[in-house]
Amino acid sequence: MRIKGLLTVFLSIWLLVGSLLGAAHADEEEIVYLPLILRFSDATQIATSTPTPTSTSISVPSTSTPTATASVTVTPANTITATPTPTHTSTSTSTPTSTSTLTSTPTATETSTSTPTATALPTSTPTNSPTATQTPIATQSSTPTQTPTVTATETSTNVPTSTPTVTVTPTTTHTPTPTETPTATATFTVTPTPTITPTPTSTMTATAIPSVHLLDNHSTFTSTFGSLYVVGEVVNMTGSNTRFIRIDADLYNGNQLVDTSSGYVKLDVLQPADKACFAVLFFNPPATWSHYSLSVSYSSTSVKSSNLVLLNDSGSYNENLSRYEVIGQIRNEESTITKFVSAIGTLYDNEGTVLDCETTYVHSTDLNPGQTSSFKMGFIRRDEQLQNAASYRLQADGDKTDTPAIAAEVQIRNNHSAFTSTLDFLYIVGEVDNSLSGSVQYVKIAADLYNNGQFVDTNTGYVRVDVMQPGERACFAVLFFDPPGSWNDYSLSISYNSGGTESSDLVLLNDSGSYNESSTAYQIVGQIRNDGLTKSRFVSAIGTLYDVSGTVLDCDNAYVNSTDLDPGQTSSFKSLFTRRGEQNQNVTSYHLRTQGME
Numbered sequence: 001m002r003i004k005g006l007l008t009v010f011l012s013i014w015l016l017v018g019s020l021l022g023a024a025h026a027d028e029e030e031i032v033y034l035p036l037i038l039r040f041s042d043a044t045q046i047a048t049s050t051p052t053p054t055s056t057s058i059s060v061p062s063t064s065t066p067t068a069t070a071s072v073t074v075t076p077a078n079t080i081t082a083t084p085t086p087t088h089t090s091t092s093t094s095t096p097t098s099t100s101t102l103t104s105t106p107t108a109t110e111t112s113t114s115t116p117t118a119t120a121l122p123t124s125t126p127t128n129s130p131t132a133t134q135t136p137i138a139t140q141s142s143t144p145t146q147t148p149t150v151t152a153t154e155t156s157t158n159v160p161t162s163t164p165t166v167t168v169t170p171t172t173t174h175t176p177t178p179t180e181t182p183t184a185t186a187t188f189t190v191t192p193t194p195t196i197t198p199t200p201t202s203t204m205t206a207t208a209i210p211s212v213h214l215l216d217n218h219s220t221f222t223s224t225f226g227s228l229y230v231v232g233e234v235v236n237m238t239g240s241n242t243r244f245i246r247i248d249a250d251l252y253n254g255n256q257l258v259d260t261s262s263g264y265v266k267l268d269v270l271q272p273a274d275k276a277c278f279a280v281l282f283f284n285p286p287a288t289w290s291h292y293s294l295s296v297s298y299s300s301t302s303v304k305s306s307n308l309v310l311l312n313d314s315g316s317y318n319e320n321l322s323r324y325e326v327i328g329q330i331r332n333e334e335s336t337i338t339k340f341v342s343a344i345g346t347l348y349d350n351e352g353t354v355l356d357c358e359t360t361y362v363h364s365t366d367l368n369p370g371q372t373s374s375f376k377m378g379f380i381r382r383d384e385q386l387q388n389a390a391s392y393r394l395q396a397d398g399d400k401t402d403t404p405a406i407a408a409e410v411q412i413r414n415n416h417s418a419f420t421s422t423l424d425f426l427y428i429v430g431e432v433d434n435s436l437s438g439s440v441q442y443v444k445i446a447a448d449l450y451n452n453g454q455f456v457d458t459n460t461g462y463v464r465v466d467v468m469q470p471g472e473r474a475c476f477a478v479l480f481f482d483p484p485g486s487w488n489d490y491s492l493s494i495s496y497n498s499g500g501t502e503s504s505d506l507v508l509l510n511d512s513g514s515y516n517e518s519s520t521a522y523q524i525v526g527q528i529r530n531d532g533l534t535k536s537r538f539v540s541a542i543g544t545l546y547d548v549s550g551t552v553l554d555c556d557n558a559y560v561n562s563t564d565l566d567p568g569q570t571s572s573f574k575s576l577f578t579r580r581g582e583q584n585q586n587v588t589s590y591h592l593r594t595q596g597m598e
Contacts, residue, residue: 210239211238212234212235212242212245212296212298213234213235214232214233214234214247215232215233215235217232217353217354218232218354219231219353219354220292221355221356221382222285224381224382224383227281227282227283227284227285227381229279229280229282229356230249230279230280230292230294231278231279231280231356231357232278232294233275233276233277233278233346233354234247234265234270234276234296235273235274235275236270236271236272236274236275238300240272241269241270241271241300241303242270242298242301243268243298243299243301244299245264245270245276245297246262246264246265246296246297246298247262247264247265247280247295247296248260248280248294248296249262249263249280249282249293249294250294251285251291251292252289252291252293253288253289258286258289259286259289261280261282262280263278263281265277265278266278266279266357267344268305268399269303269304269305271305276344276346277344277345277346277393279356279358304400305397306332306334306341306397306400307332308330308332308333308334308338308341308396308397309330309331309396310328310329310330310343310395310396311329311330311331311372311455312327312454313326313327313329313394314327314456315327315389315392317387317389318482321380322383322384322386323380323383324347324378324392325376325378325379326376326377326392326394327374327375327455327456327458328374328394329362329372329448329455330362330372330373330375330398331367331371332367332368332371332372333369333370334369335369336401336403336404337366337367337368337404337405338366338367338398338400339365339366339398340365340397340398340399341361341365341373341397341398342359342360342361342397343359343360343395343396343397344357344358344359345359345377345379345393346392347389347391347392348389348390348391348392349389349390350388350390355379355385355388355389356379356381356386358377358379359377359397360376360378362375363444363446363458363460363493363495364444364446364493364494366495367398368406369405373493374446374455374458374493375458376458376459408494410432410435410436410440410468410494411433412430412492413430415431415546415550415552416429416492417429417551417552417553419553419579422578422579422580425481425483425579427477427478427480427554427579428447428461428490428492429477429552429553429554430475431473431474431475431544431552431555432445432463432473432474432476433471433473434468434471434472434473438498439467439468439469439470439498439501440468440497440498440499440500441466441499441500442466442496442497442500443476443494443495444460444461444494444495445460445461445462445478445492445493445494446458446460446494446495447461447478447480447491447492448491448493449480449483449487449489449490450487450488450489451484451486451487451488451489453489456487457483457487459478460478461476461478461479463475463476464477464542464555464556464557464595465502465542465593465595466500466502466595466597467500467502475555475591476555477554477556501598502595502596502598505530505531505532505533506529506530506536506565506594506596507528507531508526508541508592508594509526510525511524511525511526511592512526513525513543513587517585519578520578520581520582520584521576521577521584522584522587523574523575523576523577524558524574524577524592525573526572526592527560527571527572527573528541528570528571529568530567530569530570530596532567532598534567535564535565535566535598536565536598537563537598538559538563538595538596538597539560539562539564539565539571539594539595539596540557540558540559540560540573540594540595541557541558541593541594541595542592542593542594543556543557543558543575543577543592544592544593545587545589546587546588546589546590547586547587547588548586553580553583553587554577554579556575556577557575558573558574558575559573561573565596
């Protein structure tokens, strides 16, 4: 009985212990899986409030402390610092299913030693959300209502092991590799570390200083005579008129200065925003030089440019003469005379580089109000290099005066004519009358050719006598060495200077003229005697041929045999007019005039 009672007591104790162990075993299972369920629930909230697994936003846990009733001690995650390029995205390579039961003892309530606060995690948006191949659920726990989404953070997904402590370690070395690696687009909403921009000691604002600037289209060339030219352009950015613009050019051989020279812009007054060309000449340049430098100096002025208008200009390369030619006309729009009227030409290649810079005066030099005069400009210094010329630019220049218009009293007679010589040269010949009370000298005739009204060529010639006395007439001849292929009209203009003296004591003797059929020339022979008291030099006879109507057929001169005549000396001459060939048989009369210098 006593033994039975002891057995009964023992059995009761044993049953009691078994019950307690069973209860403890049941609680142990709940403790093991509850932290996993809470962790996945938190992970779902961290990833997104949207239960779909395609969410691409990356976030961090909130600042609230997660409460857990499980007894598992959770080591809080270290503060996760954003990595600038989150290229390590997670996908499990194996099914994260626990095959063993965690046996952690529920001896303590989960306590977070510090609130896991996010510090500047990038919210970069990957193009494909990293989705685990299988939903990581515990084998002995119910599936959470929201499927946990593995977010593309630098936090590795905890794989349940037999270790009773769940540790969240932000280590990229344990990040599972996804089956499909999304390419993250590096879009950051966090404020990156600011780049320190160096602050300059002072802010400099580039302001163009008003001046006359050199353009960068200058060039150099060696002329056919061995001289060196530096040519280019300047532009006036001063806002006022400038003049006397000088260009200094220095030649260097390496770092050694070997020569220097200077030249001036061809245009006298350069208006604001206008440009003009220059040419600097090295007459005897050094044998060796490697580069050059240019500098500009100038003066401001209140002087204004003359009101001159360019008309009818054109340009082309003349293969026969190996030069580029530009022709045109300038009209004076001033109310007074403009003196020394000239045209300035800039020649360019097809890239705008200056090839040459030239100037030439109009034929009449000084222009009355409303008067027009022509010019021909020949660029000859570069010779065949001028075949590269693609364009040109013209400017008109002249000096304004207060002088009113002056009537021309040396006039061209209306008996001129034109002919083509036996050598295919074109001549325009005629006469002028001096109606002034005084003598005139250097009487120049300009002839312009037209083709159906289009200005096609121009040239000049001089009256054959140097000085015309009052009431005297004299002949002229203008030569076109290479006339245009087509022309059907011409016009003439005259210019001259007042004054001049010459030997007036020369006398014609024994002259006669006739046509020579064998030579097709008209021949005049005669003698000239010096009746003066001093020697006369360069003595010549000037002859004019006429047809029956008085039209001038030719004009030429011939020196006496002795050239210079002492007082009382006589010398003979023979003048042959050959240029018209057989047309010379139309000559019906001639006129002779003597000339010499004291």
